[in-house]
Amino acid sequence: MxxxxxxxxxxxxxxxSAVALSAAPxxxxxxxxxxxxxxxxxxxxxxxxxxxxxxxxxxxxxxxxxxxxxxxxxxxxxxxxxxxxxxxxxxxxxxxxxxxxxxxxxxxxxxxxxxxxxxxxxxxxxxxxxxxxxxxxxxxxxxxxxxxxxxxxxxxxxxxxxxxxxxxxxxxxxxxxxxxxxxxxxxxxxxxxxxxxxxxxxxxxxxxxxxxxxxxxxxxxxYRFISEPATAVAELQAGRVDLVIPPTIPISMIPTIQSDPKLEIVTTAGPTVHSLRFNTRDGITADPRVRKALILGVDRDTIIQSILGGQAEAIGSLQGALSFGYDPELKPLPYDPEAAKKLLAEAGVKPGATVQIDIRGNDATLNEVVQAISSYLQMIGITATIKPYETNVLLNDIIPQGKTGAMFQQSWGGWTFDYDNTAYSMYHTGEKWNPYDDDPKMNEMLESQRAITDRAKREVILKDIAKYAAERALEMPLYNQKAxxxxxxxxxxxxxxxxxxxxxxxxxxx
The missing domain is CATH 3.40.190.10 (Periplasmic binding protein-like II)
Structure with a gap:
């Protein structure tokens, strides 16, 4: 350091700081x-x-x-x-x-x-x-x-x-x-x-x-805890709430707020990334070919434009452009349903196979996105069922205990704006957010970069970690959404x- x-x-x-203290009203x-x-x-x-x-x-x-x-x-x-x-x-x-x-x-x-x-x-x-x-x-x-x-x-x-x-x-x-x-x-x-x-x-x-x-x-x-987005927006309109913080407001409700002369929408670039991570231990998603096929089968660019109103950027790894370790050369896999079907066939997955997607029940925007993802997967022969959970249950029980379906929502703030904070938590063996995977090569890369103070050398390793995670298709990266x-x-x-x-x-x- x-x-x-x-x-x-x-x-x-x-x-x-001292001047500010003395002048504070x-x-x-x-x-x-x-x-x-x-x-x-x-x-x-x-x-x-x-x-x-x-x-x-x-x-x-x-x-x-x-x-x-x-x-x-x-x-x-x-x-x-x-x-x-x-x-x-x-x-x-x-x-x-x-x-x-x-x-x-x-x-x-x-x-x-x-x-x-x-x-x-x-x-x-x-x-x-x-x-x-x-x-x-x-x-x-x-x-x-x-x-x-x-x-x-x-x-x-x-x-x-x-x-x-x-x-x-x-x-x-x-x-x-x-x-x-x-x-x-x-x-x-x-x-x-x-x-x-x-x-x-x-x-x-x-x-x-x-x-x-x-x-x-x-x-x-x-602070009032209002999990239902429509309720939060209604309370904002009624004047009983002054501020609604991310990630509450669905994209579809932005025009409603903007049309109210008492209210406004304020946005800023943020660290939060959204993904559907894979159960790499059980079922058809234990096969990396299947995981890659599911990613290829979803048109994320269209989802960003049609559901998110362009208020997000597609990502190739679990980080946004503000993150140290972000690699602009690592592009998201393209939408290619024919290639997806071919990989599924190679893996022996027959049309009609099912996957369960676990999500936070109060995330209205992600719910819309996953509905669209389910439709895309149907077109490549995969039937997806969506299972919503109360947020604390999903985050404190279902994911850490390895009780998810084939895919599960992982929305991550990356608050340090450093890829280490995300990657170590998601990929290192034994971490709370990694209930399924045990990869010695990944562990070695994650551990090695923490011992390096040279930012340039460390950045190279972080980019390599992102590439390796993408090669193994450990998740379906979705988007980096604005706050x-x-x-x-x-x-x-x-x-x-x-x-x-x-x-x-x-x-x-x-």
Missing amino acids: KLKAIFSNLALATAL AFAAGKMTVSSPQDPGSWDPIDTFLVNWASVATNIYDGLVYRGPDLKIVPALATSWEELDEGKRIRFHLRENVKFHNGEDFNAEAVKFTFERLLGEEGGKGPQRSNYVAIDKVEVIDDKTVDLHLKDTDPVLMIKLAGYGAMIVPPKYIQEKGDDFFNANPVGTGPFKVTSYKPKVGIQMEAFADHWGGAPKLSELE IYGINKRVKDFVPAPDSRLRLTEVSVD
């Missing part, structure tokens, strides 16, 4: 209500990978560093940092006079507790620990200085420290209340403080006036985040 080079302007960024009276399609089920940072968690919790927690909509890493709870011992140690200098929402002091011990918990037994129960295994131990130098000792190189570590599992949590609060209580009663150092959480209903927050970055402009912030927000015009100064990780400190409402 070339941290010194990357953050050569760190002193300037810190100075600007007191919050104005005003409540904003946001529609989110999913209740993550736990607000503990180590329990989740869900974008819908981050879109809320980015307002509750802080990390050592922060990455905003411009994708740049800037100081947060750490004001500065530097590499020591040839990159084997990173020293963080911590912000002073920071409090958790419960009044507990933020200090080096809180950082140590956070990472030891993440890397320990409790972290092992969730999906985040594998993202931070490069950290060997945390050493407290003094109350405001902490060292992360690394056992392995991780070229994406600084980005990971800006999100999810690396959010700093209060030691005394968790030790006194317990993990189960913390899941439903989160406490962080962020700009908003949780006042109420009703599972499956919503979470309410109030401005944290003592936040180190200054009080937010909003006095209250509410689509529906918003009431009474909301001011809203900046759409590519990864839906919204920090709503500067937003106000009329």
